[in-house]
Amino acid sequence: NAGVMQNPRHLVRRRGQEARLRCSPMKGHSHVYWYRQLPEEGLKFMVYLQKENIIDESGMPKERFSAEFPKEGPSILRIQQVVRGDSAAYFCASSPNGQGRHEQYFGPGTRLTVT
Amino acid sequence: AQSVTQPDIHITVSEGASLELRCNYSYGATPYLFWYVQSPGQGLQLLLKYFSGDTLVQGIKGFEAEFKRSQSSFNLRKPSVHWSDAAEYFCAVGAGGGNKLTFGTGTQLKVEL
Numbered sequence: 440n441a442g443v444m445q446n447p448r449h450l451v452r453r454r455g456q457e458a459r460l461r462c463s464p465m466k467g468h469s470h471v472y473w474y475r476q477l478p479e480e481g482l483k484f485m486v487y488l489q490k491e492n493i494i495d496e497s498g499m500p501k502e503r504f505s506a507e508f509p510k511e512g513p514s515i516l517r518i519q520q521v522v523r524g525d526s527a528a529y530f531c532a533s534s535p536n537g538q539g540r541h542e543q544y545f546g547p548g549t550r551l552t553v554t
Numbered sequence: 555a556q557s558v559t560q561p562d563i564h565i566t567v568s569e570g571a572s573l574e575l576r577c578n579y580s581y582g583a584t585p586y587l588f589w590y591v592q593s594p595g596q597g598l599q600l601l602l603k604y605f606s607g608d609t610l611v612q613g614i615k616g617f618e619a620e621f622k623r624s625q626s627s628f629n630l631r632k633p634s635v636h637w638s639d640a641a642e643y644f645c646a647v648g649a650g651g652g653n654k655l656t657f658g659t660g661t662q663l664k665v666e667l
């Protein structure tokens with residue numbers, strides 16, 4: 440049973456370009472979470488999605504960031520017009536449902552570097 | 555809103571010594587509590603979790619944690635540390651709705667041989 444998959448593992452973008460980060464949840468999981476980890480910091484929640492629905496985006500920056508989890512295919516975190524401050528590790532996690540007692544399984548992360 | 559405090563940024567222990575990593579949380583109701591471990595360049599792996607019942611929970615790799623409601627704490631312990639335990643450890647709290655986790659800033663563990 441494959442775990443949570445994220446690609447690419449490393450992504451380099453110049454300022455102003457777009458970054459697309461992909462996350463395939465574990466088989467049977469329909470809930471996806473995105474977190475961002477800045478250097479020397481813990482993970483910060485960004486967004487929580489179910490298939491075709493954004494449930495909680497309270498941690499998403501208001502501009503340039505968007506997320507989707509279509510009926511088919513991976514979840515996508517999209518960052519438009521990247522700036523140096525977007526450099527971070529972005530982790531995706533999945534769970535079988537949204538109940539708190541169920542752990543979130545984390546992917547290996549995508550490390551975004553903005554030059 | 556919930557919050558998590560890990561007061562120790564770095565801890566160094568000798569191999570074979572005991573370990574305790576501190577975690578304090580703030581949350582209005584009974585929280586769901588988790589400890590994750592992150593090796594360099596890797597994702598997070600769950601060590602253990604607490605959501606009800608026995609306040610002493612056992613996890614993988616010989617770790618355990620004790621939930622103390624009166625102290626709002628969920629400290630992680632291991633009786634004898636191995637060199638392979640060197641990593642960063644994160645405490646997290648989940649709200650009752652179960653969606654987002656709030657993480658502490660992490661404790662970096664170094665193990666001296």
